[in-house]
Amino acid sequence: MxxxxxxxxxxxxxxxxxxxxxxxxxxxxxxxxxxxxxxxxxxxxxxxxxxxxxxxxxxxxxxxxxxxxxxxxxxxxxxxxxxxxxxxxxxxxxxxxxxxxxxxxxxxxxxxxxxxxxxxxxxxxxxxLKVDYRAAVGAPAEDVVLHTSCGARREMGTRTHGVALVDALPGVRRIEHEHESECCGFGGTFALKHADISGAMVKDKVAAACATGAGRLVSADCGCLLNIGHAARFQQAPLEVEHMASFLWRRVNGKAAGSAK
Known part of the structure; x- marks a missing residue:
């Protein structure tokens, strides 16, 4: 980057x-x-x-x-x-x-x-835009963990941007987990070509996120969210996933993501 x-x-x-x-x-x-x-x-x-x-x-x-x-x-x-x-x-x-x-x-x-x-x-x-979300109110308090895709972390510095935005939100506590810097195993076609390795990686990712006690994982990359979310459901793990855009909108709007009002 x-x-x-x-x-x-x-x-x-x-x-x-x-x-x-x-x-x-x-x-x-x-x-x-x-x-x-x-x-x-x-x-x-x-x-x-x-x-x-x-x-x-x-x-x-x-x-x-x-x-x-x-x-x-x-x-x-x-x-x-x-x-x-x-x-x-x-x-x-x-x-x-x-x-x-x-x-x-x-x-x-x-x-x-x-x-x-x-x-x-x-x-x-x-x-x-230099947004200021510190005055956002209305959504209940919650604990979250973040996940940043490998490419986003290396090439765009997305993790630091996401951390700054999430940490400024009232009522949100961001918890770091042991496997936060590691790949979720998706890697585009990697998950298809090396399914066993990919499955083991995402299993570790889900376990580390759940170990924090947070019930939600937020990421800015849909491929990772699909992989982690499907793995969590398959494992019956208590972990919901949400795209960063929807998470931020829900917090600053005080309403469910996808709601315009």
Missing amino acids: QDRDYPTAPKQVYLFGTCVIDLFMPEAGLDAVRLLEREGLTVHFPRGQSCCGQPAYSSGNPDEARAVALAQLDLFAQPWPVVVPSGSCAGMMRHHWPQLFADDPANAAKAQELAGRVYELSEFLLHV
Whole structure:
């Protein structure tokens, strides 16, 4: 992860919703929009967007990943920030899209310019909008643990952003667990290719989270949430999972995630 200079708060932004949120957790995408609109922003959602290309890229198929990225380079034409409610997808767009076009100068310039406008949601809320949630009231007190995907931690610094936002929320106690810095075992196609290893890793993750006594795990990456949440249900463990966007909206809005009012 590299340090970056943050712009002043804009009036308009793009949302890159990610394919996993679109297919499995659309409420998290809606709650991300609500968090941004709460700060007075107009949110634009280009309908042609799809996957960031990370599954193909991490599986050793750069040509397929390049084709996915190329189909979207012109969708975010205005000089507005591109906010991504996924640290791993934001990392793919910010750090790897320019690399995919290293031998294509025209598209490399487009990818590099776009990459400079890509922000993970927590990062954007904290450093660009400088949100202040200390006055949020209405939701009951609760203990939570955090999980940060490997890519989000390394490439976007998502953990530090999430910690800062959660720690500022009234009534929320964040508890660290022994396996917080470890992979949950999802790793995209890793979970398919090495199912036994993946299963053992997520079992350790769930056990460590439950050992804290917290009943909720919060993360900014849907792939990890699907993996941890399904494992917890399979193990009949007392652990609910929630996307960071929905968690923040629920806490600052005082209502259930997915509720606009």
